Amino acid sequence: MTSPAMPQSSLYARIKETLSSLSLSAKLAVLIAAGFLATFAVSFLLITANVRAMGLDFQSQNETLVASFLAEQIRLPLQHKDAERLENIYKPVAEKDRSLIQIDVVHVSGEHIAQYASGDNVPEGLQKLLDEALTNGEQVHHSSGNMNMVAVPVTSEDGETMLGAAGFVWGNGSFLNAQISEIKKSVAISALGALLGIAVIVYVISRVVVHPIQTLSNAMQTVSEQNYEIEISGTDRGDEIGIMAAQLAHFRDTLAKEKQLEAERQEESALRRKLFLRLGEGMSHLAAGRTDCPISVDEFASLDRNHVEICEDFNNVLVNLRDVLSTIVSTAESD
Missing domain, CATH: 3.30.450.20 (PAS domain)
Structure with missing residues (x-):
């Protein structure tokens, strides 16, 4: 004769589960x-x-x-x-x-x-x-x-x-x-x-x-949805709730800063890709004999100095090449 199965959860566990809900x-x-x-x-x-x-x-x-x-x-x-x-x-x-x-x-x-x-x-x-x-x-x-x-x-x-x-x-x-x-x-x-x-x-x-x-809980939910414009209330309190609110505000600011930095990195990456495309187009124009396609330095001024120097060097190459071609043409015409 088999003994009846024991209940999966005791009375204490059921009470604890009810209280937790x-x-x-x-x-x-x-x-x-x-x-x-x-x-x-x-x-x-x-x-x-x-x-x-x-x-x-x-x-x-x-x-x-x-x-x-x-x-x-x-x-x-x-x-x-x-x-x-x-x-x-x-x-x-x-x-x-x-x-x-x-x-x-x-x-x-x-x-x-x-x-x-x-x-x-x-x-x-x-x-x-x-x-x-x-x-x-x-x-x-x-x-x-x-x-x-x-x-x-x-x-x-x-x-x-x-x-x-x-x-x-x-x-x-x-x-x-x-x-x-x-x-x-x-x-x-x-x-x-x-x-x-x-x-x-x-x-x-x-x-x-x-x-x-509950207000802090709602604010945390909003922050988790990547809305970093929400105002965190209670940061001026001197108790544990004030500490939690201040920490949440710091966490929000950190995430907002990271989001901003990520956006800036993405913008910079897109700008670098655009610069390389312009360089490619410029090289193609040079190969076709065109020297009137300089790259706007102001458009890429937000990039680091190395990328700006690339723009300047390319433009200098265009100017020098144009001068050389102009000299050659002038010499040929004088002969």
Whole structure:
């Protein structure tokens, strides 16, 4: 059995290929957005964890204060085992604080004088804390998940006689959810502000960096088409783009100079060929006995001195030959 063929390109290669096909401004936007999302995710997790810990600690302190306050208030009703008065004391607090889900008031004899539960989901373990508070005469705390349990011993005013204990259970899930909800709102607002900031940054980068680079790219394309009259913008900048623009301008000038020199060389070569043609014609005329076909020196004055001297020498030959012929004719006529 043959194994399935491996894909030719991995996920990383495909992502890299996709990014390479994007424009520079799009790449900058993707990188900034990715950095923002990573920072946002890490910050959100850290803030949520810190706020959760701080919120629970703060809530636990408040709950301990409430438990101590209620323990002071129920001293006399507990001493007289007055369940109705006990209920009148803790019920308004329970109605106001929805996170207070259970209250249990126990007499020192072990009798449960008053009990309150806000629902069926009542945690176990409160009785154990009440027993510890009655035995040790000290406040006892226990936290489990989102539950916080406090058992407070209730003593007489002189602090010598143990009257009983009061146990309280708070469910802090709703408190944490409210805290996290507020965090999410704040983070969402911050995220919107950050996204607007990113949009502004991308726009500024596009105007300050991407647009000049695109302009340079267009200028390079024009220079590659042998159009050396184009003006290179950005040469007065002091950054890397200015350096690139200055180098491109120097490259353009070099190519333009080479093109001009090449044109001059071609013109000079054509002029030399023309001179040689004139010399050939002149020699043909000389062979036919004509001495009235001089070469215009001014026409070939742009050539080097050697070529000009060739013109002058040819013309001198014509003049000398004409003089010789004239002398011969004059001598012949005199004879």
